Amino acid sequence: MSEKKVLLKIENLVKYFPIRAGVFKRIIAWVKAVDDVSFEIYEGETVGLVGESGCGKTTIGMTLLRLYEPTSGRIIVGNEDTTxxxxxxxxxxxxxxxxxxxxxxxxxxxxxxxxxxxxxxxxxxxxxxxxxxxxxxNIKEKRSEFRKTMQIVFQDPYSSLNPRIRIKTIVSEGPVMHKVIKKSEIIDKVKAALEEVGIHGDHMYRFPHQFSGGQRQRIGMARALLMNPKLIVADEAVAALDVSIRSQVINLMLDLQKKHNLTYLFISHDLSVIKYISDRVVVMYLGKIVENAPKKVLFEDPLHPYTKALMSAIPVPNPDYKKKRIILTGDVPSPVNPPSGCRFHPRCPVAKEICSKEEPPLKEIQPGHFVACHFPGSLK
Amino acid sequence: MNTELKRTLRKLFKNPSAILGFSLLTFFIIVAIFAPLISPPINPMFPDENGNPMKLDNPYIMPILSWSSDPVPPSKDHPFGMIAGRDILYGVVWGTRTAFKIGLIVVTASTFFGIIIGSIAGYFGGWVDEVLMRITDVFLSIPFLLAAMVLTTILGSGLDKVMIAMIIFGWMATARLIRANILQVKEEQFVLAAKALGIKNYIIILRHILPNTIFPVLVQATMRLGSLVITAAALSFLGLGAPIGYADWGSMLNYTRNYILGASGQALAYWYTVFYPGIAMVLFVLAWNLVGDALRDVFDPKLK
Known part of the structure; x- marks a missing residue:
């Protein structure tokens, strides 16, 4: 691990959203969407970020792209603090x-x-x-540089492209603005980018409604790709597609990764997709990282009880296969008022007294395998 | 896009009220364009040196054709009758131009300001939104007629002053409408994608947000165009608007004040004085409302 170059380092990232009420819009509480999250992404790898709905996955993605301002923490890209x-x-x-x-x-x-x-x-x-x-x-140049480093592909192919402008404009407006491509090259470059993602180049004069969901997602990829980014945040990028199209888009993403030496942060709730695509997996629960490990280790030997329960919920396409499922009781608590100590303790089958009092830090148990649990591996 | 346009047009012309609206509007547009042919701007009372009728300096000032101010019933020369020595047909025809002038200028200007204020408030949110919306509330809380009267007292009366008053107190509905739409659209993923691409704010507003929010505003502007003419007529009727003798439907009704009740025993003796300017106004408003309805049906995806 150590010889690889760190592309992105998130340190103690916190994002709270205020809840306002009353005449004066006083802040009455905070939604603790992301609470003290740290991890690193190395160049060229694919990091899967999993967790159930509302655990802060998307917030992390949006905060990385600076679509939300972080409440605190540092976002270090390469060798620069970009916060x-x-x-x-x-x-x-x-x-x-x-x-x-x-x-x-x-x-x-x-x-x-x-x-x-x-x-x-x-x-x-x-x-x-x-x-x-x-x-x-040179803050403007720095911002531009930042936008060129990091791009995002969104979940919903139907709302991620502006319905009133042509594909050519959709794909080229960012790169032209940041002078990644010249105005005179627009047609050639857009054509090349579209063909790279498997869309016919002449279709650049069409409008988004003339494409199917999978094609739109490919156009979204082309839009991100033409900025020549190092990191692409894929926010549930294949969740809205049906299974056959999904595998095509995933394979396309893997091809592009090899070709352009891309790094992916792949946000998903679908463990089978994560298992297929990622090199390393970060598991989140209620705004915190509970486990961070290389894929193989995580899927074979999950140490956090939550990860274990998640793994047991992956469907296996074999009707004869009987396996023990770990059923978690209760619901995810509200991120406005998270449980004390370990946030997972009210639902954890192996929780002890200390779990409700002390918050377990994210410890490196084996090289590259981080777990935030007082009793890692105790759930069998 | 072409097939979609065709489908939209076909849908539009299957709807009888849309056809009625567009026909009425076309009729008014034709009348406005050909006003000099329908009612030549000349005064036959004053021949010039060649013996031809005198050309009017300003065609919008109705020529005085008779020194009697009593209404004259419709005749062959004056098919709509006369009032205050002026030909009602002339007033109605040239008043169409006035109506378009008032409607288009006021609606364009107030919609423009409304869009600017509403989109800034909606897009940037936070305290900017708060401040702009409170200003909007202040403007909304002042009764329009009162505000227009106060303003014309300050500025002086006249059609242009009335238009200024209507612009100053006419942008709020648009601002609120566009703000509400923007609040909805700005969380769409294509707006977030544009932000992630580092597109400048004003380009995001102009290219990504406004084209997706503007249609309800256009529909509302169309509907407002008709009703604004009524408001202007009300102000003219009160004597705040157009100067005496100006070809304007509201001012024409102003002349009829003394004759509205008819002569003794004959309630409808002077019906033509009210009827012709009145019906012009009603049809004008109706036309715009029907057109607005038709546009809403076309643009509103929920009614598809």
């Missing part, structure tokens, strides 16, 4: 002060690693004001 890129100037400055300047002034520089170390050297070299202006300069 402040889309904040207004003063907010960004405040963020830099809080995250870096305070740390640099108060903590031991010897302990800094990775990005902190890099930024500390920059800070020492340029001084405080120089450090600010270095980080905040």
């Amino acid at each position: 402040y890129y889309f904040m207004p100037y003063f907010k960004a400055k405040k963020y830099i002060k809080k995250t870096y300047i305070k740390k640099f002034e108060n903590e031991d520089p010897e302990k800094f690693t990775g990005i902190d170390k890099k930024y500390y050297e920059l800070y020492k070299q340029l001084g405080e004001s120089g450090f600010y202006s270095k980080l905040l300069s």
Whole structure:
């Protein structure tokens, strides 16, 4: 693992949505959609993000793409902190002060690693004001660069393409704006991109309603692809397609990955798709990561009771096969008021007293296998 | 797209009320265009040096053809009759132009402002939305006629001032309508995709959001076009609008105030003074309403 390059690093990502009420729109509570989530995505791999509805999978995807502003935490792309890129100037400055300047002034520089170390050297070299202006300069170029690094493919093929503009415009508007392609090359490049995803190039003058669901999803891929991104977040990208089309689109995604050296964050609730496509799987429950492991390890030896229960729910297409299913009782608690301690404890078959009091940290049990449980592997 | 257009048109022309609406509208448009042929803007009372009737400087000011202000019943020369020395036919014909002028200008301008304010409020949300919507509420809370009267007192009376008043107090419904639609569309995935592509906000609004939200607004604008003419007529009737003698349906009704009740014993003695401008107005409003209904049927996917 260690020789691979980290493409994206999420550190302690938190996203709360306010619930407002009353005349003055006072905030009365927070929906804790994503609560302190950290993981890394290496270059060229496919990370599957699974969990049931409402556990914060999509919120993570949207926050990564900065369609939502994170409440706190860091999103590091390559060797740059991108968290402040889309904040207004003063907010960004405040963020830099809080995250870096305070740390640099108060903590031991010897302990800094990775990005902190890099930024500390920059800070020492340029001084405080120089450090600010270095980080905040060329923010437009940085934003553009960020958009070129990361793209998203959405779930619903029927609402993810604007029904009133032609495919050519849909696919080319982003790349033209970021000068990935020149205006004079639009037709050739759009044609090439469409043909790459299996759509006839001449169909670029059509409107979205003239295509089927699978074709639209391919157009969505072409739109993301033409930006030449490194990472594509596929937010339930095949969930709305029927099974035969689904496998075609998945195979297309795998082909494109090889060809363009893409990295995928594949968000899904469908474990069989995840099993097919991912290199590593991150399992979420109620806004937290419960388990993060290479696919093989996770599917053969899940350690968290929740993961285990999920695995036992995968349907096996064999009528003679009898297997023990772990049936979880109760519903997912509300993310507004999550349970104390381990969030899974009210439904966990092996919960003990400590589980309701102490929150289990995400520990690396084997190299590359992280579990957040007090008693990993205890559910048989 | 072409087949869809054909289907839409076929659907439109199967609907009798749509046909009636479009025919009435076409009729009014023809009358407005050919007004100088139907009622030449000349005054036969004053021949010029060659003996021809004098050309009017401003065709919208109805020529005075007789010094008696009493109504004259319809005759061969004046098929709609006369009032206050003016030919009613002339007023109705040229009043069509006035009606279109008022309707189109006011609706275009107020819809434009409404769209700008509503889309900014809807798209950006948060405190921007809050502030703009409270301003809208303030404008909505003022009764329109009162506001128009106050404004014309300040600006002075006249058709242009009335139009300004109608624009200033006419954009709120549009703003609210477009805001509500935008709130719905802005969570659509193609808008999120555009944001993820880093498209600029104004392009997202213009290219992705407005084309998907504009149709209810166009329908509402069409319907409003008719009723605005009534409002303008009401203001003219009150004496706030068009100047004396202006070819405007509302001002024409203003002349009839003394004759509306008829002569003693003959309630309908002066029916033509009210009937012709009145029926023009009713049909004009009806035309726009039917057209608006037809457009709604075409554009509203829920009624398909």
